[in-house]
Amino acid sequence: MRPTSEGLVHEALFYDSDAALLAFTVPYLRAGLEAGEHTVVFAEPALLELIGDAVGAPALALHPQVPADARPARTYSVCRDLITRQTAAGAPRVLLVGKPNFTGTAAQQARWCRFESVLNHALDDAPLTALCLYDTRREDPDTLRAGLRTHPRIATAAGYGPNPAYTEPADLLKPEPPEPRPATPADVRMDDVRDPSAARRAVTRAVLAGRRPSEAREDFVTALTEILFNAARHGRPPVDVRVWASSASLVGEVTDRGPGIDDRLLGYRPVEPGGLATAPLGLWLARRLSDDLDYGPTDEGFTVRLRTDLSD
């Protein structure tokens, strides 16, 4: 029933009743356990209990969902680390069955939809089977549509197999300019930055000065600085920096006059064990230290815009 693969198997189950959910997932999970796979369910407590009781196997690991406001890009690394640990311990594969957390804001839901698409790229060679659960009674239509486009295989009441609606992540994330910049004047405006180290200190002062230490604010500065150094190294001058700081978010943008980045998926793939010295870490870090990061051509050149939500 389950497809065999040495790399990623990424599937979605669309169900409209608990009976339909259990009819598919219980044998699916038992097959993983029998194959010696490290088998995990991650979902809200009621669903964990429902599935856990039905499978009735002590080896089945039950984990709570990743919070809705977590940074999806970090989850690829969490998965990669889990796979590294479990395969080192002897498991042939890792089997994850669960629910992406779509309970947050519209922006957070959109991030998790994007996460589902990019997973097909970021972990494409990982010995991982991931079955994502979509409750058609509860999820909103946009989330369900996204689920249909982001899973190469699906199971529905109509059958189980390859998904004709699946769209490759590189096609789904088409090159496009970043979301419009905030309408208010920028709080930090630096044109033709020649010294990225000095620019970082100026941004740090603007974002952190006079405030309690804040992980989100510090991470924003680190992420923006990585983009700035990338622009200084790979882009074409002049390099301009803007930051908008409000009580709800920090938005930063870096614009250079070079051709920019073609690859929409750069920086998502986790660093391979032992690959730290040569991995392209700048965008990798920036994606993991911000909530949204997008880039594309604009009227002024090539712009990278990133955003961090604030709760302080």
Added chain:
Amino acid sequence: MTSAAAWPPALGWHGHLLLAHATEAERREQLAAWFAAGLAAGHRVVYVVDPTPDAPADPLLDLLADAGADGAGAVAEGTLVVLPASQFYVDGVPRALVAAALADGLAGVWFSGQASSALTTLSLAQHRSFERFMTGLCAELPASALCQYDLTVPSEWSLLHTLDTHLGGGIRHRLLRSVGGAGRLQVAGEVDASDADLFGALLQVAGEATGDGGPAGRDLDVDLRDLAWISAAGLHALAYGTAEFCAGGGRVTLRVAPGSSVERTLRLLDLNLPPGVTVR
């Protein structure tokens, strides 16, 4: 090397130090601060210059004037002495200069010169030998030395060879300061793309300095608690700077300030750190 009891020492201007600079502005800024600190501490400053006729005059006096310091007055008072390299790199001279300063009632001597000027009178081997002598002199007598090294000029002797004779005193760079001890290294400041190579080289040299006979079973304790920030370039440097030491069986412990940006960045890498490297 610094004694265990004093660890970590203040990252000031004492000891046998390397001023690593990429621009003239960086060099001048650090040199002015060093000069002011030396005079304030009651030392005589001995500044060694390139003796070649066509070399531009070292702009120390201009630099001091720019920094608001009275270089000419210091020369007149005898607290600043400018010496050509040919008169300084001579057996017995540095030690005699310290003795003379003490005899004049001064606290000691702070020496400085550009590494390139040393090679106008010394061979590479003689220069390395002289550097080791200065490390001993700074430990034995009330003397400090600030060797100026231009990171941008391709040199006959490598950065690694320059660092290994300045590991104990450490590096002074506009972003990064260090001090070393037996199996220990403290790094403070920031590591971004502009000083990542320096950081990587420092780690490599510190690993090599843990002892003769290869790194197997040796430990290197790297104190990053005063490091305010590390970039992607710094992470690359961390990987290649520790690669040879760890591949040979050495172990590196990175000490980070709990909750700091550096800790969070390193924790993101988790299993991607090179084998043998742990974060505490």
